[in-house]
Amino acid sequence: MRIDIMTLFPEAVAASLKISILGRAEKKGILDIRCVQIRDFTDNRQQQVDDYPYGGGWGCVMMAQPLKSCLDHIIGDAGERRRRVIYLSPQGKTFDEAAARRLAAEYDHLVLVCGHYEGVDERFIEECVDEELSLGDFVLTGGELAAMAVTDAVCRLVPGVLSDEECFTGESHWEGLLEYPQYTRPEVWEGRSVPAVLRGGNDAEIRRWRRKRMLERTMEKRPDLWDRRELSDEDEALLAELLKERSRRPLEEPVVCRPVTEADVEAVGLLFRQAKNYLRKNRVDQWQDGYPNEDTVRGDIDSGEGYVMTCGGRVAGYFCLSARPEPCYDAITDGKWRYEGPYTVIHRSCIGAEYRGTGLSERLISAAEELTRAMRIGSIRVDTHRHNEPMKKLLRRCAFQFRGNVIYQVGEGHDPRRQGFEKGLK
Numbered sequence: 395m396r397i398d399i400m401t402l403f404p405e406a407v408a409a410s411l412k413i414s415i416l417g418r419a420e421k422k423g424i425l426d427i428r429c430v431q432i433r434d435f436t437d438n439r440q441q442q443v444d445d446y447p448y449g450g451g452w453g454c455v456m457m458a459q460p461l462k463s464c465l466d467h468i469i470g471d472a473g474e475r476r477r478r479v480i481y482l483s484p485q486g487k488t489f490d491e492a493a494a495r496r497l498a499a500e501y502d503h504l505v506l507v508c509g510h511y512e513g514v515d516e517r518f519i520e521e522c523v524d525e526e527l528s529l530g531d532f533v534l535t536g537g538e539l540a541a542m543a544v545t546d547a548v549c550r551l552v553p554g555v556l557s558d559e560e561c562f563t564g565e566s567h568w569e570g571l572l573e574y575p576q577y578t579r580p581e582v583w584e585g586r587s588v589p590a591v592l593r594g595g596n597d598a599e600i601r602r603w604r605r606k607r608m609l610e611r612t613m614e615k616r617p618d619l620w621d622r623r624e625l626s627d628e629d630e631a632l633l634a635e636l637l638k639e640r641s642r643r644p645l646e647e648p649v650v651c652r653p654v655t656e657a658d659v660e661a662v663g664l665l666f667r668q669a670k671n672y673l674r675k676n677r678v679d680q681w682q683d684g685y686p687n688e689d690t691v692r693g694d695i696d697s698g699e700g701y702v703m704t705c706g707g708r709v710a711g712y713f714c715l716s717a718r719p720e721p722c723y724d725a726i727t728d729g730k731w732r733y734e735g736p737y738t739v740i741h742r743s744c745i746g747a748e749y750r751g752t753g754l755s756e757r758l759i760s761a762a763e764e765l766t767r768a769m770r771i772g773s774i775r776v777d778t779h780r781h782n783e784p785m786k787k788l789l790r791r792c793a794f795q796f797r798g799n800v801i802y803q804v805g806e807g808h809d810p811r812r813q814g815f816e817k818g819l820k
């Protein structure tokens with residue numbers, strides 16, 4: 395496969411295409427990637443490639459003549475080939491894996507034209523370009539990044555560039571699915587284990603597990619791809635299994651709620667970090683200011699208000715249950731608390747990443763309710779960030795009700811707005 399990239403910045407483009415896998419394939423003679431300076435083909439002494447747009451307006455437009463002369467030179471040099479001239483443009487069809495496969499299969503010479511400034515004279519596109527490709531619905535300052543993306547995606551599909559066809563046929567987008575999750579050593583990292591099936595060595599089980607994960611993550615991350623799929627009978631059976639598994643994964647018994655001790659501090663710190671990552675990923679500006687941390691847990695140990703949830707002996711969840719009134723709750727707006735008299739407050743509740751979807755959160759809330767009852771207190775309050783949808787859903791599932799908005803003390807630059815929820819205990 396020969397690729398000529400017509401650009402005003404050939405050195406910059408070449409620097410990133412002549413290395414690693416593509417660089418090695420070029421040395422083996424499988425690829426021939428050339429970056430051609432458009433400026434070398436001007437017919438004026440100043441080597442000017444652009445000029446003002448007719449009709450006025452902002453910026454400059456690349457002239458047709460240097461582009462056409464550059465293209466003629468490339469074609470003359472390459473000779474008769476299955477060729478496609480592509481202009482990288484925000485107005486083109488969005489480039490995707492299907493386009494990469496088509497270009498790799500149907501052509502052995504691609505000429506990629508990189509525009510700059512306001513773009514290129516329309517007459518060059520009409521006269522010389524076979525198709526326009528876009529990297530996405532946004533505007534770049536030049537076509538170089540798009541040309542590099544197209545070159546990379548096409549070239550890795552050229553036979554011999556990767557060691558084996560399987561290197562790309564199993565990957566995301568090959569058959570309209572996203573790839574399964576990948577893991578490498580160590581076996582446990584930040585408290586997260588590599589799934590047992592991948593360590594078990596049973597090839598059939600591994601294949602099955604991977605296929606399920608492909609279906610699962612495509613459904614979750616890319617519903618647009620998912621909706622376009624025809625499901626095979628085998629995929630449908632796997633999907634049914636998956637939905638059943640997801641409806642409730644079993645918890646390792648016994649599930650116990652007990653006061654936190656110094657020996658648990660590190661494990662709880664890990665739960666906090668996982669919860670912070672989860673909130674950050676979901677763009678919830680809660681717990682992003684350093685709070686809570688291991689010192690917060692030590693404070694809870696001193697006040698006797700911290701509790702861990704353990705599953706099969708492992709620390710799996712944490713919360714603080716305080717019978718001290720929360721001062722910011724007195725200033726509730728847009729509603730009011732319903733239950734008079736003493737109440738408990740749940741703070742810092744979280745569960746480990748691997749326990750999501752197991753029902754542990756509900757068990758944590760009911761443990762807090764039991765403790766509140768044991769204190770002979772009739773209601774519980776809790777607040778959560780106004781964008782923390784998973785927490786709000788959980789509270790509603792556990793029969794808490796929204797009462798109004800409160801402002802919590804948080805680090806500077808973070809969003810202090812919280813929603814207050816309440817539940818009366820019979």
Ligand SMILES: C[S@@+](CC[C@H](N)C(=O)[O-])C[C@H]1O[C@@H](n2cnc3c(N)ncnc32)[C@H](O)[C@@H]1O
Nearest residue numbers: 482483484509512513528529533534536537540
């Ligand atoms: C600033 S852009 C010109 C945009 C043009 N005036 C328009 O509004 O359609 C300059 C050059 O960057 C390249 N470019 C910009 N966005 C691109 C995208 N999304 N995909 C591919 N190339 C792009 C094109 O080669 C284009 O000629």
